[in-house]
Amino acid sequence: MLVLYVSVAIIALFVVWGLLSPAGFGAAASAAVTATTTNFGWYYLLAVLAFLLFCGYLAFGRYGQIKLGKDDDEPEFTTLSWFAMLFSAGMGIGLVFWGVAEPVSHYLKPPACITPETPEAARAALKYSFFHWGLHPWAIYSVVALCIAYFSFRKGEPTLISRTFRPLLGQRVEGPAGKLIDVLAIIATVFGVAASLGFGAL
Template identity: 45%
Template sequence: MSTTSRLRGIDTAVFWPALTITAAFILWGATAPDSLASVTNATLAAIINGFGWGFVVSTAMFLVFAGFLAISRFGKIRLGADDELPEFTTVSWVCMMFSVGMGIGLMFWGVAEPVFHFGAPPHGLAAPQSKEAALIAMEYAYFH
């Protein structure tokens, strides 16, 4: 890539089109939110209806591929120098992966679950979006 297409470490061939598309979506959403919502909902529905099976198949294929890598000779490839020892033990890695899974779950569901229960209280225990619904939503979130 020529030096004229780079500006202080920014790849202008990627930056400007990405910025333009992002700005266009922000402007579209700010000026015509109903139009943007209907187009994105229709697009999402078309993708899910037409390619929803592809997500399931690709996930299954990835798991099979990862399993193959783990049990094949490629699972023995060292990611570092030949004489280097791993920085963390296998148990440490498993703990870190578990922590990441728990962390992202808490970050997402820590907000999503009470909001969901506030809008639709479980078992019809309260009217949606009421003070009682808020209390029940937090009770269920704390319970879980």
């Protein structure tokens, strides 16, 4: 319960800040995003590429045959049902909104030194859109989902992000370090969902 109370308290502070000072909150959020993308954009690109390569290694290597459950477990849903659930729950409003808005946005205001509303801008717009909505984001989702599924269904751990760190942290995942990981995971999830829904609603 401590993880829940701490997470709710931190999220509530941000909500109150946004309600009392929308302009200040917006400016701070904008500055944080700008600083992050400016200073860590290179790291983000390399990390996403690493996720994609790691997924390929897992899928086509010797670990691709490991069941995400006990050896005698059978799948509860068909492959088609899983794809339907992934696309409806995993993409949802983000794909509905940004599927059109993102390429148009990049076409009108292309990144780097590209002239807006030109064939070159159109090509760049599609490149960025495919990067954001192609295999790369799915690789990130897949690695996180695989970690949780493996430790939960095969190792019998609780369905917590912290428990996926057991090989690195050992018993410390059940102490303050594990609780901190879970608090950060909850906050990141809430903020990520809020951002997706907010952009879609706008």
